[in-house]
Structures are given as C-alpha cells and as structure tokens.
Amino acid sequence: MHEISVAQEIFRIVHQYVPDPKPNTVKSVKVSIGKLSNVLKDSLTFCFDAITSDTPLKGTRLDIIELPVKIQCASCNEVAEIDEPVFVCPNCGENQIIVISGTELKVDEIELFDENQFVSALQSRDREEQ
Numbered sequence: 011m012h013e014i015s016v017a018q019e020i021f022r023i024v025h026q027y028v029p030d031p032k033p034n035t036v037k038s039v040k041v042s043i044g045k046l047s048n049v050l051k052d053s054l055t056f057c058f059d060a061i062t063s064d065t066p067l068k069g070t071r072l073d074i075i076e077l078p079v080k081i082q083c084a085s086c087n088e089v090a091e092i093d094e095p096v097f098v099c100p101n102c103g104e105n106q107i108i109v110i111s112g113t114e115l116k117v118d119e120i121e122l123f124d125e126n127q128f129v130s131a132l133q134s135r136d137r138e139e140q
C-alpha cells in the first residue's frame with residue numbers, strides 16, 4: 011500500500027524535528043498532499059495511526075491538506091489549477107502542458123502540546139540549515 015510508505019516518511023520527518031518525543035508531546039502534524047500523489051486521506055490517517063500506535067506519537071493528529079493540481083501550457087504559457095486530471099490547457103485547449111504541482115507531499119507544521127518545545131524544535135531546524 012502506497013499510504014504506508016507515506017506515513018512512514020511523515021513519521022521519519024517528525025523525528026527529525028522532535029528527535030526523542032515523549033508521550034503526549036506532539037499534538038498534530040500538518041501535511042500537504044498534491045491531488046495527483048494518489049494518497050487517500052482516510053487511508054493515510056489509518057496508516058499513520060497504525061504506525062504510531064506503539065510509539066510515543068500515539069494519538070498525534072494528522073491534518074491533511076490537499077493541494078490542487080497546477081499545470082503550465084507549453085503553447086500559451088498559461089498557468090492554471092485544474093480539478094480533474096484532464097490534461098489540456100483551460101486557456102487555449104492545447105494538450106502540451108507541464109504539470110507544475112499536484113504530486114508533492116510536504117510536512118508543513120509539527121504542533122507540540124508544550125509551546126516552548128515547539129520553539130526549540132524550530133530553532134534546531136534553523137541551526138541545521140545554516
């Protein structure tokens with residue numbers, strides 16, 4: 011199942027920012043998922059709950075935001091969001107288009123119960139980036 015590997019990836023990313031989580035430390039994780047990534051929200055939530063059930067992340071809520079599919083037309087350069095995966099430019103009807111977004115998976119935010127811990131998690135990420 012595709013969702014189990016996505017759930018494992020989210021689990022791994024949370025541990026990057028919160029290396030040694032204690033029970034009731036991480037309240038929620040906000041993730042953005044492109045509509046073309048073939049991830050079912052319910053299935054991902056189920057997998058994440060299953061993976062975390064025997065860990066200190068048990069009970070952590072997954073907030074899933076679905077991102078629209080964005081395309082760019084190779085003919086007229088129109089950038090547009092499309093609801094259905096019909097791969098034609100809504101501006102000129104051309105089908106030579108580039109899919110710009112819609113397949114991504116991002117962890118946007120990790121919310122902790124303790125506000126101070128949230129700050130320190132963000133700080134340690136900043137240090138890593140320097």
Ligand SMILES: [Zn+2]
Nearest residue numbers: 083086099102
């Ligand atoms: Zn076009």
